[in-house]
Structures are given as structure tokens and as C-alpha cells.
Amino acid sequence: xxxxxxxxxxxxxxxxxxxxxxxxxxxxxxxxxxxxxxxxxxxxxxxxxxxxxxxxxxxxxxxxxxxxxxxxxxxxxxxxxxxxxxxxxxxxxxxxxxxxxxxxxxxxxxxxxxxxxxxxxxxxxxxxxxxxx
Amino acid sequence: xxxxxxxxxxxxxxxxxxxxxxxxxxxxxxxxxxxxxxxxxxxxxxxxxxxxxxxxxxxxxxxxxxxxxxxxxxxxxxxxxxxxxxxxxxxxxxxxxxxxxxxxxxxxxxxxxxxxxxxxxxxxxxxxxxxxxxxxxxxxxxxxxxxxxxxxxxxxxxxxxxxxxxxxxxxxxxxxxxxxxxxxxxxxxxxxxxxxxxxxxxxxxxxxxxxxxxxxxxxxxxxxxxxxxxxxxxxxxxxxxxxxxxxxxxxxxxxxxxxxxxxxxxxxxxxxxxxxxxxxxxxxxxxxxxxxxxxxxxxxxxxxxxxxxxxxxxxxxxxxxxxxxxxxxxxxxxxxxxxxxxxxxx
Numbered sequence: 001x002x003x004x005x006x007x008x009x010x011x012x013x014x015x016x017x018x019x020x021x022x023x024x025x026x027x028x029x030x031x032x033x034x035x036x037x038x039x040x041x042x043x044x045x046x047x048x049x050x051x052x053x054x055x056x057x058x059x060x061x062x063x064x065x066x067x068x069x070x071x072x073x074x075x076x077x078x079x080x081x082x083x084x085x086x087x088x089x090x091x092x093x094x095x096x097x098x099x100x101x102x103x104x105x106x107x108x109x110x111x112x113x114x115x116x117x118x119x120x121x122x123x124x125x126x127x128x129x130x131x132x133x
Numbered sequence: 134x135x136x137x138x139x140x141x142x143x144x145x146x147x148x149x150x151x152x153x154x155x156x157x158x159x160x161x162x163x164x165x166x167x168x169x170x171x172x173x174x175x176x177x178x179x180x181x182x183x184x185x186x187x188x189x190x191x192x193x194x195x196x197x198x199x200x201x202x203x204x205x206x207x208x209x210x211x212x213x214x215x216x217x218x219x220x221x222x223x224x225x226x227x228x229x230x231x232x233x234x235x236x237x238x239x240x241x242x243x244x245x246x247x248x249x250x251x252x253x254x255x256x257x258x259x260x261x262x263x264x265x266x267x268x269x270x271x272x273x274x275x276x277x278x279x280x281x282x283x284x285x286x287x288x289x290x291x292x293x294x295x296x297x298x299x300x301x302x303x304x305x306x307x308x309x310x311x312x313x314x315x316x317x318x319x320x321x322x323x324x325x326x327x328x329x330x331x332x333x334x335x336x337x338x339x340x341x342x343x344x345x346x347x348x349x350x351x352x353x354x355x356x357x358x359x360x361x362x363x364x365x366x367x368x369x370x371x372x373x374x375x376x377x378x379x380x381x382x383x384x385x386x387x388x389x390x391x392x393x394x395x396x397x398x399x400x401x402x403x404x405x406x407x408x409x410x411x412x413x414x415x416x417x418x419x420x421x422x423x424x425x426x427x428x429x430x431x432x433x434x435x436x437x438x439x440x441x442x443x444x445x446x447x448x449x450x451x452x453x454x455x456x457x458x459x460x461x462x463x464x465x466x467x468x469x470x471x472x473x474x475x476x477x478x479x
Contacts, residue, residue, distance in 0.1 A: 133457055
């Protein structure tokens, strides 16, 4: 990813900012020009919920370029508590511990880096909710 | 040092990565039997001082129940900056939603970089320049393989948010004291991956001289003795040093026990003293007085006296204590540790 593109998306990637369709009320992430549900162009920024539930998941053994050092890693489809659906890495969990219905929360991690001299891309990932012992 | 207007802590948060490496695993690989701690926390491959600082900051804001846009200063104390040139503070500020009307920077003073940030934040709040100021100590400490330091160097951090003392603050500051000299006990030159240290020289002329100097200086300035403090937190590079310095200053084991997390977490460098303070605030009752003394090689100590307020009890059932992060763990072996900490070069 180019540095300007990363910079433009910082707010959305760091703080889980999505969009709310003012017509049908759908929550959209990542942001788009049109609501994918009703085609409305009137979208407002909204903060997404930072907790959710795993709907489905897989383990990436052969990652795309830039993600090699993190493999194998878990990617899950997560339904956030506000209704939005998001695709995200899930960390601090072994693949054998993953299950549909697992409760997860947002965390802030390194997502990718451009070698040892380039930019480090940070952003959201999810992890099992930390609870009191 | 006393502030012109009373300053308090309105929020704090700690974070410790979940990976643990047992000291016995290091002994298995490199030999040796003098294990200074039980186990240490190790950052995952996608964690660094910035991600740890962001986690701490978010927990601190949650506890403080404040709007992050009202935070006027964010200082990150660390000696494990992911970038040689590019501040951690700006990334933290962006991640918590404090930008753009905020001052942000990084502090470097070995293990006391975090408490150095306390001093700056306290001054800014007391002067009225900012409403809230956040100080973070976070590190992913480096230790050369087979070096005695490798047993203890660990990853973690804690953040504190300072503001003027009120009914909402969890504890207020009575005073602080800094004690600094040029003492070359531990250093890392530019572009070097691992630090070097003066072995036994790190003890008496370094750790003990500065901690005792700062602690005695503060107690003399405030007119207190060790009997006036319910709890004390001393920088914890291993178990032996804070226990020994507590005894020399006249503090009991009961006073330092809540904040003594090093046996289970390791030395989180700039995060060490702030996490110890966070763990102590987790159990302290209103009216308890806490002495906090950091130590950073190079060398210096910052001492603080805090008195716990009634508001500490309000968030306690809701907010995650440090013990939750200590209990959350996954053991790794030396191979995975080497991969996570970048010790294997392909």
C-alpha cells in the first residue's frame, strides 16, 4: 500500500470508523461512496462497536505479499454488536481454540510493514475478550 | 518538587502481552541455574511499543471516562521505538482520537522514560496549559541471547492520565523528586540491536544510589518516613533489587507486594514502575499513601507521593485490573520467542 493511501485510511483503520446510511440505517465498513443496501449517497461517519461475535473463520497458511511474517494467522468474519459485519485477523488465539460464536474485541496491532526501512502499517485486529481472572 | 495547583490521576491503564517465556526455558537453552524471575511477558510478532502504548492509553481513557479530544499532551516513554525517527506519540494520539489539537512526543531515559513523562504531564496540568495529559511507559525490551539480561527483559506498559485534583481524580500528587547523575551502567549505541551493561556496576552506584537518593529526598521534602506510606513501588529489574531497596529504606514486604509484578511479567523497562503503580492502585483504598520510585540507567530516579481518593472505588468493579493481564497467558518455547522477538534472520 502506498504511504498516501495508508495515511488517508488511518482514521478508519485505527479507530474502526465506518459509515451509517441515512436512508436505510445500514452500518457500512469499509467506507464506500454508495450504500450497498439501498444505493443512497448520504452516508455519515460512525464509530463501530469494538466487540462482536465470530460468524466464520479460516486459517491463512499461504499469505499474500507483505503478510508472510505473520503466517499462519486466523481471519474471521465478525458480526459487531452494532450489527456491522467486518473481516479481520483474530490474534492471541490458537486455530484449535477458534469457534463460531467466540466473543471478540478490537485490538491495535501491526498489520503490515514495508520491509525494514519502510512504513509500518498499524490497524485493528480482534482477539478473544479479556476478562477478569 | 511541588505543583502550583494540586494535580491528580483521573485514569490509568496497563497492558501486558499474553506470551510467557519461562526462565527455566532460557536456562534449558543456554545453561545456568540462577533464574532471577519465574517467567516474562513477550510481545507477539505484530506487537511493539506503539501497540502496547495504544492498549494502555485506551484502558486509561475508559477508566477516566473522558473525551480523548480533551487530552492536551501525550508523551510516550520508551527505549524500543519502532521508528528511529517518527514519534510513537503521534500514532497513539491518532489511535485514541486525540488529534490534532494535542502536543505529543517520545521520552527516552532507559527504564525511567515513563516517569519522566509523568513529570512533564504534571507540570503542564499544574500550569493550566492543558486539561488532561497522558504519560505512557511502554517497552518491548531487548536482551542479547545468553546474556543474563535475557532472563528478565520483557514487554508491557501502563498509561496515566493527569488532571487537576478534584472529586473525580483517583489519587492526588503530594510531590515529586528527581535524582539524576551521569552514571554509565547500561547503554545501547545507535544502530546496535542489544544494550550493554556494567554487570555488578548496575547495583550499588546505579540502582540503589539513585532510588535511595530520590526516595529520601522526597520524604525529607514532604516530612514523611516509610511508616507514612501504605504502599511503595520501586523499579523492578529483577526480584532482588526492589526487595533489597525496600528493606534499606524501611519498607515492609507487605508495602511492596501489590506492585511487585516482576516475577510473573519480567522487567518491562519504561513500563515497569507505571505497571507497578497500576497494580497497586488496583488494590489501594481511599486515604492510602503510595510512594513510587522509578530508576533509569544512565542514570536517574523519579520519586512521587500519591494519596488515593474515594473515586478509586467507583470504577473498580468495571475496569480490568493488572492481574487480568498477568493471568492471561500462553507459554511459548525459545524457538517461538526467537521468532517473535526478531532474533532469527532469514
